[in-house]
Amino acid sequence: MTPQEFYDHLAAAGFVLNDQQKAQFNRYFELLVEWNEKINLTAITARDEVYLKHFYDSLAPVLQGHIKNQPLTLLDIGAGAGFPSLPMKILCPELEVTIIDSLNKRISFLTLLAEELGLTGVAFYHGRAEDFGQDKTFRGQFDLVTARAVARLQVLAELTIPFLRINGQLIALKAAAADSELLDAKIALQTLFAKVDETKDYQLPNGDSRNLTIVRKTKETPNKYPRKAGLPNKKPL
Template structure:
């Protein structure tokens, strides 16, 4: 997907990018490749692939109407090089984005990236989601939590649901179908106060299948969750 094909694909969803936004995506690509020489951000560095598998894929929640142009708060867990939250932020500058990452080098990259792209209302937090999830400054404060190919749902839900406000939504972006994952995660979702709402299935322009699971927080998460760092992955809620 060339940059021009990217722009054309967005117009099919009635999204027209300004010159500034086009340049922001261009600079994003340049910085991603440049910094990838120093730290491992992505295995995908070819321009057309970045525009398809990182930029286009990241904005799927916008394309399918799950995130709209409102000043809502979004927490991105395990964003790596800023996916999916920062491409959505470029499209909708009103979004208030917070990113948690456990690797300081990635936080340094994201700090430079947001500054260079002129993205405001972006907060970068260095640490583990399990620790921040017990911090009252962040727990129960977000409208949305996004996670793209981070962990199986039985683990991911413990990383994410505690951060949501009541009626807030977890958007879990997956490459493969997650029916089996969802069955495994039923106990975790219920225990943490969530409810599976629906799945959005779609294809990238090259035909690759993608899925987004929507899980809504219906009641407060018990105080014991998330458990200490490392425990959810080793011992998922069953």
């Protein structure tokens, strides 16, 4: 997907990028490739692939109608190089974006990226989701949590649901259909007082399969969750 094809696909979906937004995506690509030589951010570095498999792919929650350009608080867990939240921030600048990542070098990249792109209303924190999930400054504070290919839903639920306000939503971006994950996550979702609102399979313009699963928090998360760092992965609910 060339940059022009990226602009055209977004325009066809009702999102016409202005010159600033186009420049922001271009600079994002340049910095991603530049920093990828110092730290491992992505295996995808070709321009057309980055525009399709990182930028366009990250915009699915907006293109599918789940996120609009509103001052919603959005937390991105394990965002790595800023996906999916920062492409959505460029497209929907009113979003208030927070990213938590366990690698400080990635936080350094994201901080510089935000400065270079002129992004405001963004915040980056170094640490584990399990630790921040027990911090009252973060727990129960967000309208939305996004996660892109971070973990199976059974594990992901424990890492994300505690951050949401009641009726807040987890938006999980997956590379494939989520049927088996939903079945495995049934007990975890019940334990955490969350329910699946929607799961949808779709395709990228090149035909690659993707899935978007929306989980809503229905009651306050029990205080014991999330458990200590590492436990959600070792002993899923």
